[in-house]
Amino acid sequence: MASDAINAPNQLLGKDDSPPVHEVNAEGRSPFLLTCDHYGRLLPRSLGDLGVGESELARHIAWDIGIAGVAERLAKMLDAHLIAQRYSRLVIDCNRPPGVASSIPVISEATTIPGNEGISAEARDARRHEIFDPYHRRINAVIDQRVHIRRPTVLVALHSFTPVYAGVARPWHIGTLYHRDTILPRHLLHHLRAEPDLVVGDNEPYAVSDVTDYTIPVHGEARGLINTGIEIRQDLIADQSGQQQWAERLARIFAEIETALRAEGLA
Ligand SMILES: [Zn+2]
Numbered sequence: 001m002a003s004d005a006i007n008a009p010n011q012l013l014g015k016d017d018s019p020p021v022h023e024v025n026a027e028g029r030s031p032f033l034l035t036c037d038h039y040g041r042l043l044p045r046s047l048g049d050l051g052v053g054e055s056e057l058a059r060h061i062a063w064d065i066g067i068a069g070v071a072e073r074l075a076k077m078l079d080a081h082l083i084a085q086r087y088s089r090l091v092i093d094c095n096r097p098p099g100v101a102s103s104i105p106v107i108s109e110a111t112t113i114p115g116n117e118g119i120s121a122e123a124r125d126a127r128r129h130e131i132f133d134p135y136h137r138r139i140n141a142v143i144d145q146r147v148h149i150r151r152p153t154v155l156v157a158l159h160s161f162t163p164v165y166a167g168v169a170r171p172w173h174i175g176t177l178y179h180r181d182t183i184l185p186r187h188l189l190h191h192l193r194a195e196p197d198l199v200v201g202d203n204e205p206y207a208v209s210d211v212t213d214y215t216i217p218v219h220g221e222a223r224g225l226i227n228t229g230i231e232i233r234q235d236l237i238a239d240q241s242g243q244q245q246w247a248e249r250l251a252r253i254f255a256e257i258e259t260a261l262r263a264e265g266l267a
Contacts, residue, residue, distance in 0.1 A: 012044050012126040020131045021138050022084040024072055030080035031152040031267040032254060035139060035215055036071045037095040038064035038159060040086035044130075050090055051114030060162035061108040062088045066237030067160040073247035074158075078254055083142060085135045090116070092127040094135050095157075095214050102212075109166060139219050152267040154184060155220040155227035156254075160234045161205050173236060175201025177229030179208040180221045184228040187260055191253040205231065226266060 013020075022039065041063035043050060049057065056062070068084070075082035085094045090113055096103040104124060106116045146153045159177070163170055174192060178185040185202075192200045208229055210217050220227030230250075237243050261267035 012046055012123075012130045014045055017044050018042060018086055020085055020087055020134050022086050023138075024075040024082040024084075025079060026081055026142075028075065028079045028081040030078045031154045031258060031261070032078055032080040033139075033142065033146070033153050033155050034071060034075055034078075034080050034082040035155065035157045035219070036064070036067060036082065036084035036159075037093075037135075037157065037215055038089050039068045039071065039084035041088040042086050043088055043091060047091065047115055050116065052090065052111065056111050057088070057090075059111075060160075060234060061111055062090050064158075064160040065162075065234040066243060067158050067232065069240060069243030070160075070232065070237050070247050070250070071158050073244060074250055074254075077247060077251035081142065083135070083139050085131070087131050092132050094132055095159075097211065097214055098128050098132060100211060136214070136218070139215070143219060143223060143225070152261075153225055154261065154267055155216070155225045156184075157215045157220070157227070157229040159229060159231045160237060161231045163233050163235045165205070170205050170233065171199050172201035172204050172231075173198045173233055175204045175206075175231045177203060177206055177208050177216070177231055178227070179210075179213075179216065181227050183261075183266065184226045184257070187257045188228055188230070188253070191256060195249070201231070226261070 041057060071082050071084060074080070090105065090108065093103050093105070104116050104119070104127060106113055143153060161170065176185045176188050189200065189202055192198055208216050216227055216229055219225070232246055237246050258267055
């Protein structure tokens with residue numbers, strides 16, 4: 001990234017903007033590597049408010065409400081490395097292949113995003129090169145390094161979902177999201193279903209696919225890592241006490257899964 005130069009005409013991030021990648025516990029000893037594609041809702045100053053009202057920018061269309069607080073706590077409880085992305089998914093969605101319509105959406109749920117309409121190829125490239133690429137390069141480099149030092153790596157992509165989408169209420173408290181992995185989702189579903197108070201989604205409210213996802217197919221499946229996505233319903237983690245409770249629950253479950261994976265020689 002250019003940093004010292006005067007802003008080039010198509011440069012997105014300026015010197016007052018935060019870097020896109022946020023990390024916790026980079027030296028963490030856990031086999032679990034946590035990612036959080038929709039951690040933040042920052043907007044680069046050069047984009048203003050994208051023509052979207054402040055109340056809309058606080059909604060799920062801009063980020064995964066509550067997941068940042070869960071991810072930070074879970075990383076510390078597990079001593080796991082967390083790699084997260086600070087900018088809003090409305091700038092560029094870090095869990096979409098670049099180039100698909102939902103990568104830089106002109107509409108999300110029922111909200112139009114005027115600042116994304118009719119933008120130039122250069123402006124699209126800047127969003128990719130300054131936000132999407134550094135985040136995914138960092139995940140890639142961390143996995144490379146872990147492979148190099150033979151540290152077991154189990155990829156867990158953390159997300160949250162809105163309780164009501166397009167007028168339809170969703171009953172699940174938490175869901176596993178996966179595609180090709182046959183190991184970790186099975187363990188996670190087993191443990192979640194043993195929790196008496198939970199309604200658990202098996203590939204609900206979404207399933208992972210190569211066209212609707214990026215992190216799991218590219219960093220998990222293509223690299224042969226055991227992996228899963230997790231989606232937690234946003235009303236359960238909207239405040240700090242909910243984030244703490246869910247982090248504690250997941251830390252307990254992941255500790256049990258780690259023991260099981262080690263017994264199978266997989267972590
Ligand atoms: Zn998400």
